Amino acid sequence: METLVHVEHLSKRFGSFEAVRDVSFAVQRGQVYGFLGQNGAGKSTTLRMLMTLIRPSSGSIEVFGLDLFRHRREILRQVGAVIEKPDHYGYLSAYENLRMAAVLCGLRPERKKLMEQLAFVGLADRSQSPVKTFSQGMKQRLGIATALVHDPSLIILDEPTNGLDPLGIADIRDLIRRLSREQGKTLIVSSHLLSEIELIADSLLILHQGEKRMEGKLQDLLNPAETVAELELNDRQLADTVFSQTDFICSVDWRSDRQCCIRLPKNRIPDLVHRLSETGVAIQAVASRHSLEYYFLQLTQTEPHAGAVVD
Amino acid sequence: MKTILFLISFCWTCGVSAQPAADLVRAVKTKLDRVTNYSATGKMKTNVIFLKAPIARVQVYFKKPNQLRILNEKGISFIPRGSMNMDMSQLFIDPAGFDLLDLGIDKKTGWRIIKLLPRDPNSEVVLSTIYVDAAAGLIRRSSTTTRENGTFELEMSYGAYAEYGLADKVIFSFNSQEYKLPKGITFDYDDGSGKKSTASGKPTKGRVEILYTNYQINKGVPESVFR
Amino acid sequence: MLALLWIELNKIYRRPRTYIAFGAMAAIVWLIQLALYFDGQAYVDLLLSNLSGSFEFSDLFKTHLLNGYLICFVILNTLLIQMPLLVALVAGDAIAGEAAQGTLRFQLTRPITRAQLIGIKFTAAVVYVISLLLWLAILALLGSVLLFGINDLVVLRSTGIEQMQMDDVFWRYLAAFCFAAVALTTVAALSLLLSVLADNPIGPIISTMSVVIVFTILSEMNIPIYDTTVKPWLFTTHMVAWKGFFYVQADAEGTTIRGSIENLPAVFRSLGILLGYIVLFLGAAIYIFRRKDILT
Numbered sequence: 001m002e003t004l005v006h007v008e009h010l011s012k013r014f015g016s017f018e019a020v021r022d023v024s025f026a027v028q029r030g031q032v033y034g035f036l037g038q039n040g041a042g043k044s045t046t047l048r049m050l051m052t053l054i055r056p057s058s059g060s061i062e063v064f065g066l067d068l069f070r071h072r073r074e075i076l077r078q079v080g081a082v083i084e085k086p087d088h089y090g091y092l093s094a095y096e097n098l099r100m101a102a103v104l105c106g107l108r109p110e111r112k113k114l115m116e117q118l119a120f121v122g123l124a125d126r127s128q129s130p131v132k133t134f135s136q137g138m139k140q141r142l143g144i145a146t147a148l149v150h151d152p153s154l155i156i157l158d159e160p161t162n163g164l165d166p167l168g169i170a171d172i173r174d175l176i177r178r179l180s181r182e183q184g185k186t187l188i189v190s191s192h193l194l195s196e197i198e199l200i201a202d203s204l205l206i207l208h209q210g211e212k213r214m215e216g217k218l219q220d221l222l223n224p225a226e227t228v229a230e231l232e233l234n235d236r237q238l239a240d241t242v243f244s245q246t247d248f249i250c251s252v253d254w255r256s257d258r259q260c261c262i263r264l265p266k267n268r269i270p271d272l273v274h275r276l277s278e279t280g281v282a283i284q285a286v287a288s289r290h291s292l293e294y295y296f297l298q299l300t301q302t303e304p305h306a307g308a309v310v311d
Numbered sequence: 312m313k314t315i316l317f318l319i320s321f322c323w324t325c326g327v328s329a330q331p332a333a334d335l336v337r338a339v340k341t342k343l344d345r346v347t348n349y350s351a352t353g354k355m356k357t358n359v360i361f362l363k364a365p366i367a368r369v370q371v372y373f374k375k376p377n378q379l380r381i382l383n384e385k386g387i388s389f390i391p392r393g394s395m396n397m398d399m400s401q402l403f404i405d406p407a408g409f410d411l412l413d414l415g416i417d418k419k420t421g422w423r424i425i426k427l428l429p430r431d432p433n434s435e436v437v438l439s440t441i442y443v444d445a446a447a448g449l450i451r452r453s454s455t456t457t458r459e460n461g462t463f464e465l466e467m468s469y470g471a472y473a474e475y476g477l478a479d480k481v482i483f484s485f486n487s488q489e490y491k492l493p494k495g496i497t498f499d500y501d502d503g504s505g506k507k508s509t510a511s512g513k514p515t516k517g518r519v520e521i522l523y524t525n526y527q528i529n530k531g532v533p534e535s536v537f538r
Numbered sequence: 539m540l541a542l543l544w545i546e547l548n549k550i551y552r553r554p555r556t557y558i559a560f561g562a563m564a565a566i567v568w569l570i571q572l573a574l575y576f577d578g579q580a581y582v583d584l585l586l587s588n589l590s591g592s593f594e595f596s597d598l599f600k601t602h603l604l605n606g607y608l609i610c611f612v613i614l615n616t617l618l619i620q621m622p623l624l625v626a627l628v629a630g631d632a633i634a635g636e637a638a639q640g641t642l643r644f645q646l647t648r649p650i651t652r653a654q655l656i657g658i659k660f661t662a663a664v665v666y667v668i669s670l671l672l673w674l675a676i677l678a679l680l681g682s683v684l685l686f687g688i689n690d691l692v693v694l695r696s697t698g699i700e701q702m703q704m705d706d707v708f709w710r711y712l713a714a715f716c717f718a719a720v721a722l723t724t725v726a727a728l729s730l731l732l733s734v735l736a737d738n739p740i741g742p743i744i745s746t747m748s749v750v751i752v753f754t755i756l757s758e759m760n761i762p763i764y765d766t767t768v769k770p771w772l773f774t775t776h777m778v779a780w781k782g783f784f785y786v787q788a789d790a791e792g793t794t795i796r797g798s799i800e801n802l803p804a805v806f807r808s809l810g811i812l813l814g815y816i817v818l819f820l821g822a823a824i825y826i827f828r829r830k831d832i833l834t
Contacts (some may be wrong), residue, residue: 014831051647053832076649083647087640091552100548103541104648146644356793359592363788364701365690365796380596387602387690387701389593488591494696494758498615500781501757502804503770517592518791 001028003065004154004186005050010059012045019045021210022059027188027203029153032180034201034218035190038300042210043190044084047158050188051081063154077105080152082160086143090132094123094142097131101146109149121145121175137168144175155179156188161196169196176200194296206299213299221292226250227266228294231276232259232285239281246275253298258284261294332413332425338448342476348374349477351526355381357389359517361490364389369521371397372536380537381521391485391519393463417442422451435459449476461486472526480522487517539658542650546662550628556666559624560673563617567677570613571685578604585694606683607691607707611784613678618718618780621670622725622750623743628666629729630742632659633827637737637834646832653824656730660820663726664719671715671722679711693784700786706796714780717809721777724812725750727819728773734827737834750774773815779808 005027012020020042027033035043048054050061052072061068063075088097095114102109118124121141126134131142140160147155157176161169177200179185191197197204204221206214214221233239236257243252243262248271250263264272269288276283351371357364367388372380379397381390414424422442429436435457442452453465463485470479550556574581582600589595595603633656636642645655691707693700702710725746732742753774756764769775782805787798799805 048832051643053643053646055829055831073649073651076647079647081647083643085640087644089549089641090639091554092549096548100545101644101648103545104645104650106649108541356791358792360792361698362701363699363786363792363794365703365706365794382596382598383602384598385602385689386704387599387692389589389699389701390596390599392592392594394594485592490588490592490698492588492694492696494760497694497696498619498758498778498781499696500778500785500808501769501775502779502782502785502801503775503807 001030003027004029004063005033005188006062006065007046007050008060008062010046010049010061011057012042012049012054013057019210020049020056020207023207023210023212024059025205025212025215027154027186029186030180030184031202032176032187032189032200034197034204035188035207036194036197036204036296037190037192037207039192040209041192041207041300043192043207044158045210046207047081047083047156047188047190050156051079051083052076053083077150078152079154079156080147080150081156081158082140082143082147083156083158085159085162086139086146088131088139088142088146091130093128093130094118094134094138094145095127097142098145098149102149105150107150114149117145117149118142120148122171135168136163137165137171140164140168140172141175144172148179152185154186154188158190159192160189161191161193173200194293198292206296208300214295218292221295225265226263227269228289229262229264229269229272230259230285230287230289231262231283233276234258234282234284235280236260238279239276242275242279242281246272248272261289263294332411332423335423335425335443335445335448336411339443339450339476342448342474345529346373346375346475346477347529348372348532349475349526349528350530350532351477351523353381353521353523355383355388356520356522357517358520359389359487360515361487362389362517371521371523372532374532374534374537378537382536391483391487391517393485394483394519397465397481397483397521414440420451447473449473472523472528475526475528477526477528478523480520483519483521485517485519487515539654542654542658543661543665546658547665550662550666556628559627559670562624563621563670563674564677566617566620567613567674567681570616571609571682574604574609574612575685589699602689603692604686605689605691605704606679606686607688607704607711609682609686610679610711611691611693613682614674614714614718614780617674617678618721618778619754621674621718621722623747624670625663625667625722625725626729626743626746626750629659629663629726630733630746631739632663632730633733634736634742635733635739637832638739640834642832642834652828652830656734656820656824656827660727660730660823663730664723667722667726668719671719675711675715691784693781695785700784700800701794702784702786703794703796706794709797710783713783717780717783717805720809720812720816721780724773724777724815724819727816727823731819731823731826734823734830771811773812776808776811779805779812782808 003026008024010020010023011018023046035047037043045054049056052068064078066075068075095118098114098118099109102114115124115127118127121144123138123141123145126138131139134142144157160172164172173196176187176189180187189200198218201218203217204215205212236254243249248264248268253261255261262272273283273286353369353371355367355369367383367386369388370382370384372382379394381394410428410430412426412428414426416422417424420442423445425441425443427439427441437456437458439453439455441450444451447469449469451467454462456462463483466482467478468480472479579600582604586595633642636645646652688704690704691702728749729742729746732745733739736742753772757769757772757775782801783799785800787795787800789795
């Protein structure tokens, strides 16, 4: 597979604050590559560096095999992006904004082509309306249209579902899927929503406090056979004895004296509950968590007892 | 200036002292008396230290006894105060008194120099001097010192209208008062030449030169031009 | 490039607030014209009060004096000091305004260089300056000429009076408007530089005005220590050099020399200094902008 984006030891420092620290990753052609992290994890800073909006303090970025900052124009001709929120000229119409984006890309756009692109994102009937009258979802769709106007091979979407209602989120998700599946585009999509990334990404990069915590294919992370049981118990010592004697348990993670997360095969939760009860450990609550969510929480928790904020 | 000329006239009327000078002045007056009004076109050149002005085409109107108006009917011309004294007939309009003092003949020009000293101690005119071309019966130059307005000087050259005592060219010198405007109003451009102003800010001499052509003598001048 | 410039101009001229500047200018010009139309005599008397000891002024003189050319000069004298604010409104907004509304990302994620973008913004600001001056020429020169007619132009300086014949004036206005375009372009370049440094247009607009006001005060103040050290290098000192076209040469007898300019080399020197400032401001803007992290 061809590597489209190759990032090595990327760091960005703003004064004494290091927003991104030694991040490396690679995006293959045709992938939907997810950037996952809490707010302030360094996703946007990394994506801004990919779009040359921010100059890295150190590290290298190669896109299409070329050094990004040396071949900026050449590379950006093949990249479309919506960084953070899609801002447009509110007093201009959707059509005019799209036309402007095309001209900025060095194109001489035909009306028919632009209208087709607006139709692709479902804005054909509002092409002449001023953008200031648009809903957030419409603006997001127009943002995607402007990112696609020059038919780029690589599309970067930063938090594309931010501020959208569930219907809007579904729309954008559908659009991303169509771009990937129907048009074979490579996409880098960032989000702080695990559920979103999970639904659209092939590969995933988890950033936390500016550092890479994990990179891998989603199918490898989503082990269908495993799950995480979250238990609330009355006796940690006794429970630990049970856990140590139970061979099917993969890992134990105590979150507090009463709460723990146990990674184990999906079908063995009843067995575990049974063993604990037999030993006299009172189980006050049992919940099954998705393994990716558990991963994410594990990776993004700096304090052992702090709860991760995941939407 | 005007007052001085009144005094000259008075002196002449009274026939006091300096009889030869009085004769000369009488001869001049006789010439000037032939003109009751005139209009003339002229080219006026203004030379005042703080003023840069182009040569202007002006219209000069005169009507006895003492009305004179210089008008630039199409453009703009700065007309000095006291310019009505440019007409020599102003010498003879009032029978006020003064003493004539014959200073003899100017060696260089051959003109007769006559000083006029007002008898009235409150007279605006302190002293006036006229230079008369005796042969032609024409005043060639005059200088009048006033209490309030400094000194006016006139220099006349005659040509085609000499028989009427009307000059072809008059140079009128006068004292111009100081001129200065605050820089905060004018927002001048300082060109960095370090050249100080053309004006010193103090009273200086100004000069107006009029070259007359096309006199229309005694053909009437409407009163309206003097308003 | 032309297509990009067209887009930039489209943005400027499609924005309703752009026309506030045009409206403000029209209001000022019309107010001055209206005041002088109905009470010009009082204004002329005020102008001439310093001269009435030496000269007598007829009504005809005053009528001729108060002509379209003089009124245009009065308007330019008043407005060209205020116009930097109007220029700053657009040039100060060029980068910082886009940064504030997030559209800078929209532009910089496209395959155009930052130097190109600054070049386009600057060119658009120049076009805006020219359009403002054209509007001013229509209102102040054409409007005043139609309302008051033409005659010789008398320009009052702090230490002297310049008089030009009416057929020797129009070309001076053409030259003055061209010079004013360069002077205001200097303000546009400064504003653009400050705009690059900010993420909100208010900052560069106010900063530009502050710089212009402070420098203008320094330029106009008579402080000997500044006269030879600071003043010759302030761009505001040279912004008023358009007046140099209305300072005429005179011969030994004080007669205006037709078609002359008192100190043309000084006007060219001022032009050179202003162009130098434009290059400096623009160069600094490009240098800084190329290194700037876009965080908005």
